[in-house]
Structures are given as structure tokens and as C-alpha cells.
Amino acid sequence: MLRSRRLGVVMRSKQQAQANAARHVAADDWEATFRQMALYDFATDVNIGFVLAYFRSFAVPQISEALLATGEITQRPGKRSTDTGIVVYEIITHGFDSERGRTMVSLLRRVHAGVPGTDDDFLYVLISLLIAPLRWLDSHGWRAVEPTERAAAHRFFFELGQRIGLEIIPSSYDEAAVFFDDYEASHVAPSAAGIALTTSALPAFTIKLPYLVRRWDREILGALIGDVRVSVALGLPSPARGLTAAVRALLWVRNLRTAHSAPSELPVFASGAATTIYPTGYLLSEIGPPESSR
Numbered sequence: 001m002l003r004s005r006r007l008g009v010v011m012r013s014k015q016q017a018q019a020n021a022a023r024h025v026a027a028d029d030w031e032a033t034f035r036q037m038a039l040y041d042f043a044t045d046v047n048i049g050f051v052l053a054y055f056r057s058f059a060v061p062q063i064s065e066a067l068l069a070t071g072e073i074t075q076r077p078g079k080r081s082t083d084t085g086i087v088v089y090e091i092i093t094h095g096f097d098s099e100r101g102r103t104m105v106s107l108l109r110r111v112h113a114g115v116p117g118t119d120d121d122f123l124y125v126l127i128s129l130l131i132a133p134l135r136w137l138d139s140h141g142w143r144a145v146e147p148t149e150r151a152a153a154h155r156f157f158f159e160l161g162q163r164i165g166l167e168i169i170p171s172s173y174d175e176a177a178v179f180f181d182d183y184e185a186s187h188v189a190p191s192a193a194g195i196a197l198t199t200s201a202l203p204a205f206t207i208k209l210p211y212l213v214r215r216w217d218r219e220i221l222g223a224l225i226g227d228v229r230v231s232v233a234l235g236l237p238s239p240a241r242g243l244t245a246a247v248r249a250l251l252w253v254r255n256l257r258t259a260h261s262a263p264s265e266l267p268v269f270a271s272g273a274a275t276t277i278y279p280t281g282y283l284l285s286e287i288g289p290p291e292s293s294r
């Protein structure tokens with residue numbers, strides 16, 4: 001266990017604990033529990049995990065080749081990564097049974113119709129959205145993830161998988177983790193497609209880094225991924241020990257501050273809000289690849 005996480009657990013202030021209790025959601029309300037995690041309590045970390053999952057899928061040649069073939073990531077990398085985030089956060093924010101949630105699930109079904117890939121490939125991409133954020137939290141989160149939260153996160157992606165038509169989905173977080181590791185052990189490999197996608201998608205990652213460290217964007221992405229096999233597959237340099245240590249130190253300071261500060265009252269995602277890609281906000285009909293390629 002990393003020191004930062006231990007410290008985060010120990011340092012959770014009384015004030016923080018009380019505030020969390022006040023916003024308590026029933027343990028069996030998995031949608032609300034995961035919403036609370038992703039939008040408030042672990043907002044930054046869950047977002048980092050989603051970004052890492054996005055890049056990680058490029059480390060599987062058959063997935064990266066299918067993605068490269070449509071040209072969305074190479075020709076419109078900013079829109080593609082923004083839209084991917086919007087789809088997931090719209091569902092988290094409004095719920096599967098809301099109109100916006102249903103619209104996003106329909107979009108997912110539509111854009112994947114005809115995309116080449118095995119059931120395992122689709123399951124892997126789905127499960128990576130669960131495992132990457134949770135493993136990131138286990139290593140770098142400001143406090144430990146509670147069992148009800150882990151179960152809620154699993155339940156959320158189980159539901160998403162069912163709604164987009166996957167037939168076999170691991171029935172617990174632990175089973176999902178085993179599937180994820182087994183799949184990666186036999187599928188992660190370097191490929192020209194994976195390297196091309198990483199190069200195209202990188203600027204959308206770089207822009208989020210503090211200006212002074214942007215020149216080390218590839219090394220930083222490698223350090224955050226924290227898995228040499230995946231970094232090699234993406235054509236990223238192995239992070240120097242000093243850089244990894246610096247990232248850990250920054251996270252340690254961040255965790256210390258988070259543990260002592262008042263919980264965020266504002267969600268990390270606001271539906272329809274302006275972004276670099278949508279300077280005046282967006283309509284759900286604008287999300288996704290052009291109509292002709294769906």
C-alpha cells in the first residue's frame with residue numbers, strides 16, 4: 001500500500017467524515033453511490049482512471065486497428081475524447097433510466113454496430129472503465145475505497161454492459177479484475193495502430209497538464225499508466241525513477257490537502273456545459289461520430 005493512501009485514510013478529518021455521512025446514500029443504491037464517487041468524492045481520480053482506460057485500450061492491437069480504421073481518433077482527437085467522456089458522465093449524472101442516459105446508451109449501441117471485435121474485446125473495454133479507476137484509487141486515492149463503493153462501481157458497469165448488449169459480464173469486482181488481467185496478459189502488444197492512436201490522442205491529455213511539465217507529457221502518461229508492458233505497446237518511454245517519485249510526491253501532497261479540505265459541493269461534470277470543443281455548450285445530438293459513419 002502506498003504511503004499516500006495510508007496517510008489519506010489516517011488523515012480523513014472529522015469534518016470530512018461528517019460531511020460524507022450527511023450526504024450518505026443507501027448502500028443498495030449503487031447508482032447514487034457510484035455517482036457520489038465519480039462526481040464528488042473521488043472526482044479527479046476517477047477521471048484520471050477513465051483517461052488511463054482510454055489509452056490502455058490502444059495497447060491491444062485488434063482494438064487499436066478497429067479504432068484507427070474509422071479515423072475518428074486520428075482526425076478529430078479532441079472531439080473523440082471529449083465525446084467519450086460526455087457519454088460516460090451523462091449516464092453517471094442522470095442515471096440509466098433518465099432520458100439523457102437512455103440517449104447515450106442508444107448512441108453506444110449504434111456506434112458499435114458493425115465495429116469488428118470479439119465479445120472479449122468489448123468486455124475488456126467495458127471492464128477497463130471499472131478496473132483502471134479503482135486500481136488508481138487503490139494506489140493513489142486520498143482514502144480507501146469502501147466495499148460498498150467498489151460493489152457499486154462494479155454494478156454500474158455491469159448494468160452498462162447489459163444495456164449495450166453484452167451477454168456475459170463478470171458478476172463481481174474480483175472476477176472482473178481476473179478477466180482484465182488474463183485478457184491483458186494474452187492481448188497487450190505493440191502495434192503501429194496503437195502508437196498512431198496514442199500520438200493522436202496525446203495532445204488532449206497534454207493540455208490538462210500544468211504548463212511547465214507539458215514537455216514531459218509522454219513520460220508522465222507512462223508514469224500514470226504504471227505498467228511497462230502497456231507503455232511499450234503505446235510507444236511511450238519508460239518513466240525515469242525520478243519522475244515516478246515526483247508524481248507520487250505530488251499525489252501525496254494532494255491527498256493531504258483533500259483529506260483536510262471541505263468536500264466539493266459542485267459535481268466535476270455539468271451536463272451541456274461549454275468545453276474547448278463545444279465553446280457554447282453541446283446538445284446530445286452533437287455527440288458521437290458524424291451520422292454517416294454511425
Ligand code: HEM
Pocket residue numbers: 062063066067070071072073079080083084085087088108111112115116117121122123124125126164287288289
Ligand atoms: C463495451 C465496451 C465499450 C465502451 C463502453 C465503449 C465506449 C465508447 C464510447 C463512449 C464511444 C463514443 C465516442 C464518441 O462519441 O465519439 C465509442 C465509440 C466507438 N468505439 Fe467504443 N467502447 C467499447 C468497446 C469498443 C471496442 C471493443 C471497440 C473496437 C474493437 C470500439 C470501437 C469504437 C468505435 C470504432 C467507435 C466510433 C468512434 C470512432 O470511430 O472512434 N469500442 N465507444
